[in-house]
Amino acid sequence: xxxxxxxxxxxxxxxxxxxxxxxxxxxxxxxxxxxxxxxxxxxxxxxxxxxxxxxxxxxxxxxxxxxxxxxxxxxxxxxxxxxxxxxxxxxxxxxxxxxxxxxxxxxxxxxxxxxxxxxxxxxxxxxxxxxxxxxxxxxxxxxxxxxxxxxxxxxxxxxxxxxxxxxxxxxxxxxxxxxxxxxxxxxxxxxxxxxxxxxxxxxxxxxxxxxxxxxxxxxxxxxxxxxxxxxxxxxxxxxxxxxxxxxxxxxxxxxxxxxxxxxxxxxxxxxxxxxxxxxxxxxxxxxxxxxxxxxxxxxxxxxxxxxxxxxxxxxxxxxxxxxxxxxxxxxxxxxxxxxxxxxxxxxxxxxxxxxxxxxxxxxxxxxxxxxxxxxxxxxxxxxxxxxxxxxxxxxxxxxxxxxxxxxxxxxxxxxxxxxxxxxxxxxxxxxxxxxxxxxxxxxxxxxxxxxxxxxxxxxxxxxxxxxxxxxxxxxxxxxxxxxxxxxxxxxxxxxxxxxxxxxxxxxxxxxxxxxxxxxxxxxxxxxxxxxxxxxxxxxxxxxxxxxxxxxxxxxxxxxxxxxxxxxxxxxxxxxxxxxxxxxxxxxxxxxxxxxxxxxxxxxxxxxxxxxxxxxxxxxxxxxxxxxxxxxxxxxxxxxxxxxxxxxxxxxxxxxxxxxxxxxxxxxxxxxxxxxxxxxxxxxxxxxxxxxxxxxxxxxxxxxxxxxxxxxxxxxxxxxxx
Amino acid sequence: xxxxxxxxxxxxxxxxxxxxxxxxxxxxxxxxxxxxxxxxxxxxxxxxxxxxxxxxxxxxxxxxxxxxxxxxxxxxxxxxxxxxxxxxxxxxxxxxxxxxxxxxxxxxxxxxxxxxxxxxxxxxxxxxxxxxxxxxxxxxxxxxxxxxxxxxxxxxxxxxxxxxxxx
Numbered sequence: 001x002x003x004x005x006x007x008x009x010x011x012x013x014x015x016x017x018x019x020x021x022x023x024x025x026x027x028x029x030x031x032x033x034x035x036x037x038x039x040x041x042x043x044x045x046x047x048x049x050x051x052x053x054x055x056x057x058x059x060x061x062x063x064x065x066x067x068x069x070x071x072x073x074x075x076x077x078x079x080x081x082x083x084x085x086x087x088x089x090x091x092x093x094x095x096x097x098x099x100x101x102x103x104x105x106x107x108x109x110x111x112x113x114x115x116x117x118x119x120x121x122x123x124x125x126x127x128x129x130x131x132x133x134x135x136x137x138x139x140x141x142x143x144x145x146x147x148x149x150x151x152x153x154x155x156x157x158x159x160x161x162x163x164x165x166x167x168x169x170x171x172x173x174x175x176x177x178x179x180x181x182x183x184x185x186x187x188x189x190x191x192x193x194x195x196x197x198x199x200x201x202x203x204x205x206x207x208x209x210x211x212x213x214x215x216x217x218x219x220x221x222x223x224x225x226x227x228x229x230x231x232x233x234x235x236x237x238x239x240x241x242x243x244x245x246x247x248x249x250x251x252x253x254x255x256x257x258x259x260x261x262x263x264x265x266x267x268x269x270x271x272x273x274x275x276x277x278x279x280x281x282x283x284x285x286x287x288x289x290x291x292x293x294x295x296x297x298x299x300x301x302x303x304x305x306x307x308x309x310x311x312x313x314x315x316x317x318x319x320x321x322x323x324x325x326x327x328x329x330x331x332x333x334x335x336x337x338x339x340x341x342x343x344x345x346x347x348x349x350x351x352x353x354x355x356x357x358x359x360x361x362x363x364x365x366x367x368x369x370x371x372x373x374x375x376x377x378x379x380x381x382x383x384x385x386x387x388x389x390x391x392x393x394x395x396x397x398x399x400x401x402x403x404x405x406x407x408x409x410x411x412x413x414x415x416x417x418x419x420x421x422x423x424x425x426x427x428x429x430x431x432x433x434x435x436x437x438x439x440x441x442x443x444x445x446x447x448x449x450x451x452x453x454x455x456x457x458x459x460x461x462x463x464x465x466x467x468x469x470x471x472x473x474x475x476x477x478x479x480x481x482x483x484x485x486x487x488x489x490x491x492x493x494x495x496x497x498x499x500x501x502x503x504x505x506x507x508x509x510x511x512x513x514x515x516x517x518x519x520x521x522x523x524x525x526x527x528x529x530x531x532x533x534x535x536x537x538x539x540x541x542x543x544x545x546x547x548x549x550x551x552x553x554x555x556x557x558x559x560x561x562x563x564x565x566x567x568x569x570x571x572x573x574x575x576x577x578x579x580x581x582x583x584x585x586x587x588x589x590x591x592x593x594x595x596x597x598x599x600x601x602x603x604x605x606x607x608x609x610x611x612x613x614x615x616x617x618x619x620x621x622x623x624x625x626x627x628x629x630x631x632x633x634x635x636x637x638x639x640x641x642x643x644x645x646x647x648x649x650x651x652x653x654x655x656x657x658x659x660x661x662x663x664x665x666x667x668x669x670x671x672x673x674x675x676x677x678x679x680x681x682x683x684x685x686x687x688x689x690x691x692x693x694x695x696x697x698x699x700x701x702x703x704x705x706x707x708x709x710x711x712x713x714x715x716x717x718x719x720x721x
Numbered sequence: 722x723x724x725x726x727x728x729x730x731x732x733x734x735x736x737x738x739x740x741x742x743x744x745x746x747x748x749x750x751x752x753x754x755x756x757x758x759x760x761x762x763x764x765x766x767x768x769x770x771x772x773x774x775x776x777x778x779x780x781x782x783x784x785x786x787x788x789x790x791x792x793x794x795x796x797x798x799x800x801x802x803x804x805x806x807x808x809x810x811x812x813x814x815x816x817x818x819x820x821x822x823x824x825x826x827x828x829x830x831x832x833x834x835x836x837x838x839x840x841x842x843x844x845x846x847x848x849x850x851x852x853x854x855x856x857x858x859x860x861x862x863x864x865x866x867x868x869x870x871x872x873x874x875x876x877x878x879x880x881x882x883x884x885x886x887x888x
Contacts, residue, residue, distance in 0.1 A: 594814045598794045629816035634835040675821060683791045683821045690785040701826030705778055706760060 006103035007086035029072030044104040046097040097526035108586035112159035118499035119524025123583035130576025134181040135190035146218040152179020167608035197224035205288040210238020212485025213294035215501030232273040275452035297486035299449040307397030317348040317443035331356040333439030340443030341371040474504035532656025537619035546571040581655035585640035591632035622659040667700035723782035723804030726869035733863035736775040740855035747854035754829035780840035791822035807841035
């Protein structure tokens with residue numbers, strides 16, 4: 001959670017003030033305080049390791065106890081209380097190299113990473129993919145998410161909604177980049193499991209082989225625990241396989257990534273329903289010490305209208321999709337109506353079409369703009385010929401002689417409800433009409449099937465029928481039982497389940513090792529600080545987010561072949577170069593301020609820095625106006641803006657974007673670098689009114705001083721020896 | 722020129738660099754910038770004997786300083802009351818225009834702060850009625866700080882004395 005003020009930066013500020021004020025008169029105390037300050041700066045710069053905190057604490061103790069003056073004792077006390085109150089945040093800085101408040105400038109996290117429910121280090125892997133280092137990128141991703149390929153195909157990509165690049169044009173195609181890298185690494189055989197920690201000889205049981213359960217299994221297994229995953233179905237994947245149709249996520253992709261878990265030694269026990277086939281008691285006697293419940297949300301909500309349970313042709317979307325996924329691919333009817341507006345509804349509708357339904361209608365009670373389904377999915381469904389009916393409220397399912405005939409609906413209008421963002425549909429009196437159908441599929445939401453957990457006495461549930469957990473640690477009300485995924489959040493996304501599973505694995509490890517649990521949710525970890533990809537300003541501005549090539553429409557209507565064909569290698573490498581590297585540049589605007597307000601050069605046009613008042617961004621204009629004085633780079637707190645002399649040129653770049661490069665001129669006496677002509681002209685123009693020189697040689701400052709000294713030494717009368 | 726002047730009696734200077742060391746200490750400077758500098762010149766043969774000169778070069782605090790004209794942010798200023806040229810730290814953004822502009826190579830780059838620094842005759846000391854650090858700590862007392870008119874006077878006096886001594 002974003003802190004209003006970072007205690008690390010705060011302590012550094014206070015301690016520096018004490019030191020600078022000169023109050024620490026006792027030299028030993030002063031030195032100790034300075035040492036503490038240096039160590040604290042390491043923490044704030046992401047240079048600290050596990051020995052920093054103990055060192056700070058021991059110095060603080062000495063400062064407080066052995067300080068000769070009151071001010072040194074107070075300085076010690078200041079650091080001690082800050083550490084006592086915010087120890088977790090200090091540790092988090094050291095471990096994650098991210099400061100969620102953004103106060104520690106070098107540790108300001110990228111918006112994409114902060115938004116990702118699993119906290120993937122997106123700028124790092126995007127850059128690695130841009131460099132063509134796919135396997136390394138996969139290693140980075142898998143430290144936070146064991147299923148890069150799955151996520152690369154089906155993630156709802158909250159990161160892309162936060163992408164800063166969208167303030168310039170369109171967000172980086174993060175999802176597809178990840179998918180490409182995973183596919184490439186898998187096909188090359190460089191998609192490998194990281195080394196496992198030594199066996200701990202302790203066993204953890206995971207209930208449910210969905211994305212949440214398998215993520216926990218992966219991280220627990222890496223930590224050296226013996227993990228068994230219990231699954232009701234005969235296959236691993238959970239909703240990945242049972243809920244997401246094959247044309248979006250081929251099951252081979254799931255299989256290949258699940259095999260990676262099996263290679264780690266994770267044991268799968270299929271066809272075993274928890275609560276009926278196996279009980280908690282049985283598992284306990286088998287020696288399991290902790291349990292992770294990730295049973296998902298597989299029970300559909302009922303419409304609650306007459307006729308709903310009278311016809312076998314009224315199906316629940318989740319059941320329907322599951323049957324199709326498990327091999328029952330019969331056409332459900334000629335004219336299908338799918339009720340709902342979420343991703344599941346779209347999936348069911350498109351599946352119906354592929355199974356051979358003549359017409360598929362999607363009935364949604366709100367308007368198109370209110371649909372919770374992904375925009376792309378809706379578009380693709382429409383292209384395939386799914387008909388959409390908006391603003392209708394189902395009132396009755398009608399039929400005769402056991403044959404389903406249609407769905408009676410009332411027209412609806414949207415009204416705003418006080419205190420709610422979303423508009424609410426209200427039926428219009430007397431507007432009844434019928435949508436003809438011989439199969440109706442309800443996709444109005446799912447909930448957790450609580451029945452299997454009934455035997456687990458004392459497990460607390462929320463009002464929404466989800467397992468009640470401590471969100472920082474995923475601990476349930478029962479000792480040793482953890483939960484995550486849809487079972488905790490209600491129907492949500494793959495990446496949320498993965499994040500939950502990862503968090504749970506961490507706290508299961510802590511619980512089993514007797515380490516106290518954190519009180520705040522973990523801050524995403526900065527995995528690396530990779531070099532920038534160098535991109536000319538023109539390229540940076542003109543590269544466009546690539547369109548996703550799709551399967552031809554006839555195949556999309558008739559087969560379950562993958563619809564999104566994936567980007568080509570060239571598209572992917574180029575797309576990665578559009579990334580603005582927000583893990584380094586925190587968009588503080590210092591460079592712009594210095595250039596525009598102080599230097600009055602105004603060569604930097606970075607509209608995207610400012611969220612609220614966007615002006616156009618153009619990296620290209622810099623070249624026209626910039627004098628390469630380097631003040632922006634000097635004042636950049638993170639090293640994002642860089643000025644270097646190389647290859648006879650002075651080069652200015654922002655996170656690798658080449659803003660300006662100009663030929664260098666050299667000292668005519670010693671050959672030292674003077675700067676580019678435009679810079680020297682800038683200075684000359686300002687001084688020409690006062691500067692009148694006879695000798696117009698361009699000299700560096702050292703030679704200038706020397707030549708003056710020689711002149712005065714030679715000119716001075718010297719007494720004869 | 723400023724109201725003040727540092728006169729170096731080159732005859733007495735042994736090139737010990739005390740002035741430079743104390744300048745750096747007083748101004749808390751890292752490796753790199755040297756505000757006042759002793760520039761060794763020579764050796765040069767004079768009457769068949771090798772001779773070294775040590776030229777003390779602080780800032781000249783020019784009448785019309787190029788550095789002040791060059792500075793785009795107004796950080797480099799000439800103090801009206803006594804003509805001392807100095808850098809206002811808070812305004813300097815580190816564009817190095819002053820360093821480039823100065824024909825004497827006076828302004829220096831402080832890599833730690835990312836700003837320009839230069840000799841300001843230790844103006845905080847001057848304001849307290851003290852002398853600049855270099856002058857205070859000069860081992861051979863060859864550096865003298867004060868009114869340029871008086872300095873030239875002392876030189877003249879000495880020369881007169883020499884002439885009178887019929888050396």
